[in-house]
Amino acid sequence: MRSTDIRTGIAAVRNLGILAHVDAGKTTVTERILYLTGETHRRGEVHEGTTVTDCHPQERERGITISAAAVSCAWNGHRINLVDTPGHVDFADEVERSLRVLDGAVAVFDAVAGVEPQSESVWRQADRHGVPRIAFVNKLDRAGADLDATVAAIRERLHPAPLAVHLPIGRESGFTGVVDLLTMRALTWDGGPDGDDLRHGPVPDGLRAEAGRRRALLEEAVAGLHPAALEEFVEHSALSTATLAAALRDLTRSGEAVVVLCGSAYRNRGIETLLDAVTAYLPSPLDVPAVRGAGQAGEEERAADPEGPLTALVFRVNVTASGRLTCLRLYAGTLRKGDTVLDAGTGRTERIARIMRVQADHVELETAVAGDIVAVAGVKAARTGTTLCAPGAPLVLEPAVTAAPVVTVAVEARRSVDTERLAVALARLAEEDPSLVVRTDPETGQRVLSGLGELHLEVAVERIRRSLGCEVTVGRPQVAHRETVRSGVTGHVHRHVKQEGGAGQFAHVVLDVAPPAGPAGQEEGEGFVFASTVTGGRVPTEYVRAVEAGCRDALAEGPLGGHPVTGLRVVLTDGATHPKDSSELAFRTAGRLALREALRACRMVLLEPVAEVTVTVPQEAVGGVLGDLAARRGRVRGSGPARPRAAVWVYGRAPPLRPLSRPPDPGGPLTALYERILRADPG
Known part of the structure; x- marks a missing residue:
């Protein structure tokens, strides 16, 4: 295939996610998209456990999405890579990792409930990643459904400029279609309760005046946001359909506005118009800014060019008994079966055994180019957030940020013979989900599992039970507390002297410990500030860095209950060295012990989330x-x-x-x- 043909293909790719509060209908929307595009031949239902994206047993039993699932389909000459994300707060990190590799998103809202708490949360996540969105107001066939109230809630609580392009035909159980305000045509779905047949027709007589009024309001709103549309509106007091569509596309991709559509996914009403909006308004990989990362010569950019050096980011790892599947987003270059790629973080090379088109729980063999989302087999060591690139052109991309755990449980195997199997299962879980943290308590020897909520941990433990085929004992959930300094100490002196024959260890440090200048209670890792005021070379620079590393080591366990310490400022004010016995190891040890002693002398307070x-x-x-x-x-x-x-x-x-x-x-x-x-x- 010629290079121009490949770039044309990239322009027809849409990488998007489905975002919403739990039970707003994300998975049903995904299922109807797959059915309408011919990828499936039977409509899956969440309540029946027959959906494609909810492919894990627990998802089908609970009726919720737990893991982000990727599918691929085609619509009107476009390739759509779609990620169905969880809606429960305990799995918000799945949404974060998905948004890191997506170019656009569809935010689904319940027409009865409107903007719900998790709707706001995922909207803010998309804002942080700069992901353009369109809104789909679902469940218009339910009692109490109100499109106007939902649009008002979007404006009030999410603060974009919502531009509704649909006017519903009928209310609640009588909802049968919409008036497209761009074309001023009526779209109705017939064929009984499932509404399989889409029909185009004139606007019903009873809605013509209202449709005209809403079209005028839409034109005024767009003209107030888009300079080119404003010029035409001032000249003609109206906007043509072509100008209106182009302005909506620009406003969506810039994030200045969000196009609002409506329908009922369960009744198969509104999915065609949603797909048309996805291809018309959301960006392709060529429309988003070039990805930036750390290269050999500093910060570098990589555009979505299939002829450029390979650059891909791992956003999901699935470890099973039959092998390891790694999901990638390709930002640049071309990936072929048998290629050798470089793990830019570790310097290790990996060989690509197979490349597969992601299709939830089943895949098909493909060759991947820039802009694609695919799964590969053969990569053994890459983790979520790893950058895979061409060996001759290394580049490290910024991974998604992982949230700190807030709830902890102790997990033990009931039979001693299963202890090692449990350790392997926990390690596999932590590898798949970076928001799960596994550690061993140094005092009790118990394996401790930490996550983002009780449901998060409950699902993880159930997966362990099913994978091991044996029972495990789970302790009572404990909140992940933190400790911080309420009032500090000054001039704390510590001398570390160790002599056991040969070269010894000597380090002398003086520390001031106090609360930080900003408010206490920051996330772990953000609430620690270290500074040095030592003059005259009494403590060399390399030893100052060692003291800081030792202080960070001491933050792992506080004096109140062994919880991590956050929210403090440590200043190295003085110190001394020995010409032979001083070393970085000695000063790191001195920094750790000195801060531990100083914290015991400080007034400490326990923090809770x-x-x-x-x-x-x-x-x-x-x-x-x-x-x-x-x-x-x-x-x-x-x-x-x-x-x-x-x-x-x-x-x-x-x-x-x-x-x-x-x-x-x-x-x-x-x-x-x-x-x-x-x-x-x-x-």
Whole structure:
């Protein structure tokens, strides 16, 4: 194939994700896209456990998406690589890793519930990655569905400029189609309750005036945001369909506005128009900025050029008993079966045994070029966030940021013979999901598993049980606390002297320890500041770096309960060396021991993570829930009537911390209460 043909193919690629709150209909939208594009011949249903993307047993049993699943399909000459992301807060890191490699996204909203807490969370994640979005308001066939209320909530709570291009035909159970405000044509879906047949026709008489009014409002809104559209609007007091479509594309890709469509995925209504909007408005790999990374000569750019040096980022690893599957996003170059690639982080080379078109739980053999999302076999050591590149042109791309764990459990095998198998299973889990952290408690010898929530850990433990075929014992969930300095000490002196024959170890350091200048409670790794005021060369620069490394070692365990320490400033004010016995190892040891001693002399406080909780319950249960929240030291900011909805809670990727005024609540986290409500009223 000629190079120009390949670049034309790249322009027809769309890499996008489906983002939404849990139960908004992400997986159903994905299933209808696969069915409509001919990739599947039967519509999968979440409640039946027959969906393609929810391919793991736990996903089908629970009826939720746990792992981001990638599928591929074709529509009107375009190749669409689609990632169905989880909607539950405990799996927000899956969304983060997916957004790192996507060029666009479809945000799905429930027409009854509107903008929900996790909708805001994933929207902010997409904002951080600069991913353009279009909005799809789903479930317009349900009682209480309201497109206008959802659009108003998008404007008020997410703060983009929502541009609705559809006017619904019919309400609730009578919803049968939409008026396309660009073409001013009616699109209706016939064929019974499944609405398989799309028909184009004139706007119904009863909606002509309303459709005209909304078209005029759409033109005015677009003209106010797009300079070229404004010129035409000033001259003609209207916008042509071509100008309006081009302006919508520019505004979507720049992030200044979001196009809003509507439909009912379960009834197969609105999927064709959604696919048309994806291909028309969302960018191709050629439309996004060139990827930047650290190369041999400093920062470098790699454009989506199939003739350029290979550059790919690993965003998912799936380890099974039959082998290892690595999912890649290719940013530049061409990848062929049998190629040797370089792990830019470790310098290790890997051989590509197979290249497969990602298709959730089944794949097909393909050759990959820039802009593709594929799975490869044969890569043995690459982890999530690893950059694979051409051996002669190394480049390291920035990986997705992994959230710090907030809940911990101890996991043990019931039979001693399964101990080693359990260790292997835990290591495999941590390799697939970087937000799971496995460590061994130095005092008890227990293996400790940390994650982003109780459901996150529950799913992980169940996977271990199924993979091992044996029972494991799980301890009670514990909140991941932190320790910080409330008031510090100055002039703490520590002399490290060790002599056992031959060259010894000598280091003398003087430290000041205090809270940081900014607010305490930052995420671990962001709340530690080290500085040196030593003059006259009393402590050489290389030894100063060793003291800092030793202080960072000491942050792993605080004096109150062995929790990680955050939110402090350490200043090396003085020190001394020995002409023979001083070394970097000696000063690193001195820094670690000195800070441990200084922390014991400081006034320390225990921190706990703070979650923002949104609860919706029947009116008769409000008093009991408010009392329970108050008993758990919850602060109620307000209450009022809302649409019927199950209880949910949301906290950001790095939850804020607050001082713990009393020992941890023996009743456990709030999760149990709200999971009971969720089971009683699943929405």
